[in-house]
Amino acid sequence: MACKKGGFVCIRHDEVRDLTASMLREVCRDVSTEPTLLPLNGEHMQYRTANTANEARVDVSARGFWTRGQKAFMDIRIFDPMATCHRRISLVAAHQRNEQDKIRKYGVGTRNVDHGSFTPLVFTTSGGMGPKAKCFYSRLADVMAEKKHQPRSHVVAWMRCLLSFSLLRSALLCLRGTRYPPPPTTIDIAGLNYQATVVESGILV
Template identity: 45%
Template sequence: MQQAVVNCVEAKSLVLRQRYMQLDQPSSQVALQNIRRLCPPIATILINSYRNSTELFVDGEVILSQEATEEKRGQDNRNRQEEEAASIHQQLPDGLQKAVELSKTKGASTWLTVLPLSEHGFTLHKSAFQDALALRYGWTPTRLPSKCDCGKNFNVEHALSCAKGGFPTLRHNEIRDTTASLLTEVCSEVCVEPNLQPVSADQLNGASANSQENARLDISANGVWGGRFQKTYFDVRVFNPLAPSNRNQSHAATYRKHELEKKRAYQQRVEHSSFTPLVLSVTGGMGVEASLFYKRLSSLLAQKWDITYNKTLCWLRCRLTFSLLYAQPSKQLEALYRRWDMQPGHPLRST
């Protein structure tokens, strides 16, 4: 009986005619299990045909079994798109290549795809959105002043690093306060800028260790790693990847450099506790240790809020990205625009 079914050309054609059949889908797996029970030889033909690139003669047409699956075609399309993107990327100027690489890091594009919900703080006004796009791709924003208030020449790189107006500090504080606020939801004894125990310089190893008597870290909390009474200290750093000291390094090496600097400075000061450096870039990416921490925080929040982990992690990344955008140089540009427009004789001067 089984041999007769296997030798039946119509039966083979009926089974293999669905060239878009997806054997990796759960429903197809169930169907394949039923075929295995009812007619093992046909199941063997199906498995071998779709695992190997087999020529199938169906309705007078020759098709390849692997090319007949949605998974294979989808993978081919992705591979082709990646090859085209790599080819275009090689033709870009060096500065734009760096900007594109930064925009591809995880978390750097969430602000472009999220719904603009004001209750979550996921909104930007028109000029801030335009400036954020310009900074994302290394473009020069419109109406850019020639001089900064600090007296230096004004450009995008300077806008990201200039301390005039305190915008680097503002970015740092936005991430610190956002993180501390979320930690209070799931941890105990959350403290902002906790003081460290005083130590003498001879008790510390390494010249880069911070031995200041009034040294402080950004956040401390119990219950992040280990038991609920285990204290963890956090210190935030938001760096400019376009700065000369970071520009010629890979992203991974830059994040690692800043993490090690934080650890050398504070690791020895947190006795009987753990220390996690939270290193982020102004473009929205983050270092390995920061990524692990925010995944852990998302897991704790998901359990408390009874929301799936993936949704919580996506929301948290959006929250952090917008915290950086709110403190981006767009505010500095606006302030400079206003001063620039008010200069006597300027064609855009307000009347």
């Protein structure tokens, strides 16, 4: 789960990224995956680990998610809580450490250069979710339920189910993945009835 050979650790977050972007397109404008951040023009970065490359990218961006008119940037990390670097700290501390790593890397640049907000979306390979990710998806569920006129509880259950399966597939990719390119996957949730989907699938609310 922590071996970087083959690039599976780096690509295992792709499905979660695409799923998150698909959900954001239902409620936000100007949603894109792998957007390029604006290049620096002499700005001072507070942290040495900040990404100062001209082609720096985050995973997802959307306009108007937290604040009307403002662009929100999100970057995803899926980490193995049983990795050597996390064994001597609690799970809560591991989540906080990974969130802070992302904030130090992208937070200052997105705030001072791109004039947007930054939210790290941190997950564990076993399905856990960091505090900021919980806040993000809770807000996303609220907006989706309001726009689609669906019960929030059913939207949350549907969202958790899809995220759980995405994380499960990302774990299987690391354990049993091959180097052959996977077939393209498309996620179409436009016009989806969340309540009917949850009830028909037998998902617990």
